[in-house]
Amino acid sequence: QQPVQSPQAVILREGEDAVINCSSSKALYSVHWYRQKHGEAPVFLMILLKGGEQKGHEKISASFNEKKQQSSLYLTASQLSYSGTYFCGTEIADTDKLIFGTGTRLQVFP
Amino acid sequence: DTGVSQDPRHKITKRGQNVTFRCDPISEHNRLYWYRQTLGQGPEFLTYFQNEAQLEKSRLLSDRFSAERPKGSFSTLEIQRTEQGDSAMYLCATRKGAVNEKLFFGSGTQLSVL
Numbered sequence: 001q002q003p004v005q006s007p008q009a010v011i012l013r014e015g016e017d018a019v020i021n022c023s024s025s026k027a028l029y030s031v032h033w034y035r036q037k038h039g040e041a042p043v044f045l046m047i048l049l050k051g052g053e054q055k056g057h058e059k060i061s062a063s064f065n066e067k068k069q070q071s072s073l074y075l076t077a078s079q080l081s082y083s084g085t086y087f088c089g090t091e092i093a094d095t096d097k098l099i100f101g102t103g104t105r106l107q108v109f110p
Numbered sequence: 111d112t113g114v115s116q117d118p119r120h121k122i123t124k125r126g127q128n129v130t131f132r133c134d135p136i137s138e139h140n141r142l143y144w145y146r147q148t149l150g151q152g153p154e155f156l157t158y159f160q161n162e163a164q165l166e167k168s169r170l171l172s173d174r175f176s177a178e179r180p181k182g183s184f185s186t187l188e189i190q191r192t193e194q195g196d197s198a199m200y201l202c203a204t205r206k207g208a209v210n211e212k213l214f215f216g217s218g219t220q221l222s223v224l
Binding site for chain 1: 141143145150151152153154155158160165166201210212213214215216217218
């Protein structure tokens, strides 16, 4: 039931782009994205609801393909502050809980 | 401070002892969730409440774990007869409603069982 994220880890130079994928075996109602820095709690980035919408947040955007039960997070022109572990959280229809993915560790170097 | 508050931040205990953690949600958040996180892994769902009602408990959770949310306000998570495998970060998260509402996480309680 846990969504699978890929890749497991990404190493970038400042200014480079990255894509993180989240795939579920269940039909999804919504997908959340969170970023967690070492020793801190996860911080919300964005929510996507079923309907295939795409959302943006500064230079971070995401898409949700309901039919494929997949979501992708796009990080553009990465900054040092983007470093951390990214988790997708998926909600299955008619449930009230968020199940988090396996995580993708992102490191951005100068 | 209007965020989700967890206490204590750190807990060191000996195997076999009981421990209790507390979570104070953001006011008016009726959904409250407990997660467990080990190093390098995503938060693992444990249980959640809608107001004072515990609606679901993970089947991975043993009988040693119990949670309460009296009066729909703060919540406690108790682990009885702790084992070394219980060592983890225990995260509390709350939200105002369901589905399209984001989760607000507390800073967590880091449990170390010796």
